[in-house]
Amino acid sequence: MRGMSGDSDAAVAFDQPFDSDTLSELRNAVRSEASVLGLPDARTAEVVLAVHELAANAVVHGGGAGRARMRVVAGELHCQVSDPGAGSGDARTGMGSGSGSGTGTGQPWPFRPGRGLWIVRNVADRFNMAPSVSGSQVTVVFTLPGR
Amino acid sequence: MANYLRVEAESRYRQCVLHVIGELDLITAAEFADRAEEAVQASTGPVVVDLSSLTFVDIRGARALATVICTLPAARRPVIRSCPPHVRLVLDLLNLPLSYLPADPLAGNAPPSLTRDLVDLVQHARLDAGKAVLAASWTMARLTDTGIRLANTRERTGLTREQGQQTLARTRSARERA
Numbered sequence: 617m618r619g620m621s622g623d624s625d626a627a628v629a630f631d632q633p634f635d636s637d638t639l640s641e642l643r644n645a646v647r648s649e650a651s652v653l654g655l656p657d658a659r660t661a662e663v664v665l666a667v668h669e670l671a672a673n674a675v676v677h678g679g680g681a682g683r684a685r686m687r688v689v690a691g692e693l694h695c696q697v698s699d700p701g702a703g704s705g706d707a708r709t710g711m712g713s714g715s716g717s718g719t720g721t722g723q724p725w726p727f728r729p730g731r732g733l734w735i736v737r738n739v740a741d742r743f744n745m746a747p748s749v750s751g752s753q754v755t756v757v758f759t760l761p762g763r
Numbered sequence: 764m765a766n767y768l769r770v771e772a773e774s775r776y777r778q779c780v781l782h783v784i785g786e787l788d789l790i791t792a793a794e795f796a797d798r799a800e801e802a803v804q805a806s807t808g809p810v811v812v813d814l815s816s817l818t819f820v821d822i823r824g825a826r827a828l829a830t831v832i833c834t835l836p837a838a839r840r841p842v843i844r845s846c847p848p849h850v851r852l853v854l855d856l857l858n859l860p861l862s863y864l865p866a867d868p869l870a871g872n873a874p875p876s877l878t879r880d881l882v883d884l885v886q887h888a889r890l891d892a893g894k895a896v897l898a899a900s901w902t903m904a905r906l907t908d909t910g911i912r913l914a915n916t917r918e919r920t921g922l923t924r925e926q927g928q929q930t931l932a933r934t935r936s937a938r939e940r941a
Binding site: 636639640643657658661662664665668669672675676732735738739 | 767786788789790819821822823848849852853856857
């Protein structure tokens with residue numbers, strides 16, 4: 617997926633760590649971010665649902681915490697949710713800046729065809745997942761309204 | 764842990780109205796199930812689940828909601844009312860077997876599901892009307908049958924009366940001759 621690994625493409629509009637206690641805050645932040653970007657209410661609800669379900673997977677299966685990022689790339693909203701994987705020592709630091717700072721001990725949560733991912737795939741325009749030795753990283757892409 | 768879900772129950776017109784307020788997700792699902800169960804057990808009559816103040820629901824929350832609703836006895840006819848579009852999105856995606864009350868079209872912001880609800884309602888009404896027509900035509904058939912039998916009876920009665928009068932006349936003339 618172009619533009620996801622390179623930070624030079626677009627400014628990171630949003631970068632927020634989360635755990636089971638802060639899922640509600642994460643949703644509120646994603647909701648207001650999507651509104652600021654001019655997404656209609658129905659689309660905003662889908663973005664919030666997708667990011668939340670991915671974060672919930674991270675909380676349940678991926679070590680209890682993770683990091684959500686949103687950025688605008690070429691007229692699209694890219695939402696990336698990553699976690700350090702189950703069994704990692706410190707979930708909050710596990711993600712770091714995408715490389716280097718991960719502890720590398722976590723197991724990615726299983727990408728089984730469960731309902732959660734199916735729903736995410738259903739509401740998003742594109743979907744990309746990358747299990748790694750240091751946890752999981754999922755990106756969902758929403759097309760922004762034409763401008 | 765922030766407690767961001769509330770369940771409020773009220774009894775109205777012999778119904779139990781359950782207001783689900785706040786955010787129903789994997790964190791609050793278990794608590795919701797307990798609260799809803801309590802409220803439903805403490806009341807009688809049909810159950811209406813009001814979701815107008817539900818600001819967020821996720822997959823696990825929607826499943827908890829469906830479990831509470833679907834485990835109620837059929838006699839309590841649980842229905843959902845005032846379901847916001849962002850909630851309906853999740854419930855529809857999961858294809859949960861739930862019943863919805865049609866939204867009040869005068870309530871200002873009618874959800875997009877209103878049309879479908881109305882179509883459902885019209886179809887139900889048409890079905891009921893069909894049944895009523897069937898019942899009415901059965902009654903009509905019975906009525907016609909009774910009418911025919913009544914006419915038969917009347918005819919026979921007239922015949923009998925005529926025979927009686929003839930017999931009477933014959934008896935009278937015989938007596939006069941005698």
